[in-house]
Amino acid sequence: MLVDRFDLKILEQLQRDDSVSIAQLAEKVGLSVTPCWRRIQRLEKEGVIEKRIAVLNPGKLDLGLTVFVMIKTDKHSQAWLDAFQDVVQSFPEIMEVNRLAGEFDYLLKVITRDNAAYDAFYKRLIARIELSNVTSCFSMEQVKKTTELPLDQR
Amino acid sequence: MLVDRFDLKILEQLQRDDSVSIAQLAEKVGLSVTPCWRRIQRLEKEGVIEKRIAVLNPGKLDLGLTVFVMIKTDKHSQAWLDAFQDVVQSFPEIMEVNRLAGEFDYLLKVITRDNAAYDAFYKRLIARIELSNVTSCFSMEQVKKTTELPLDQR
């Protein structure tokens, strides 16, 4: 199975705005309603569309602080790795964790209310797992933020 | 205006799954349909709910490479800042840009198809704006990824 140009147009629209009716969507992508709807069904079934969600405004919810945490470890056992996985999953403040190639082992993106909340988080984190080096980079300003994948670059 | 416990329950549900009917949502949060619907309207009007979108699977769309780019600059004029803003906005591969406090000035999150596509992106980027130091950190594995804000931490 592959994703053709119609699919891409549908996905582009839906990842930007999910609140349109299928009739409107069909018109935008140049299909009639039925095949458009069938494609959406297929894309959902195949997992190309993972979920439909509401995007909230962190600022209005008193979650104004974003911190990137760079982590080095000297433990490279499977046991440590499993433990680390469990720990990061259990913290809702941790939005994203990537294992990196290069100087740092992990990069975490953390969202909290403020400095005090971050500090509390940090203490809880290092109490749960041993990390040989932790560098916190505070975000001063979100210059760009998008949830839209670059589908035109495929 | 503030966000009360009912609002939080509604937001928690919606940021997880937007595809439920209001009737189902109302039942989950312990409200009847009408007040639940009115709250959603209010949350949208006030911008707490920013948008409704479909989340796509990058892997199934041949967008398997995530790279974090750390940037230092020695230009700190308003003109450079404006130019930088324009440049990052114009690259769809750049998903997120944060201005940092500390050693690095900016952290970019970039999504591309593969190594070759990233390299092409990198060349286009440095051709567009002068950067004194650029460090690319390749993500080997996405250990955690969530779109759900930690509302219980408020």
Added chain:
DNA sequence: CCAGAAGGGCCAGCAATGCTGACCCTTTAT
């Protein structure tokens, strides 16, 4: 103590949308 405001519950009802099946037609591939 009373009055008013806020907000939830209930109900009714129309309009719009979601969703499905059936059938036809064109294009493409074997």
Added chain:
DNA sequence: ATAAAGGGTCAGCATTGCTGGCCCTTCTGG
């Protein structure tokens, strides 16, 4: 030449979205 894939159109039912109206309880301030 034939079959399969996929788009177009249409019909139609069920569900949902959305709105207004009304009542009741709770809370708050005079």
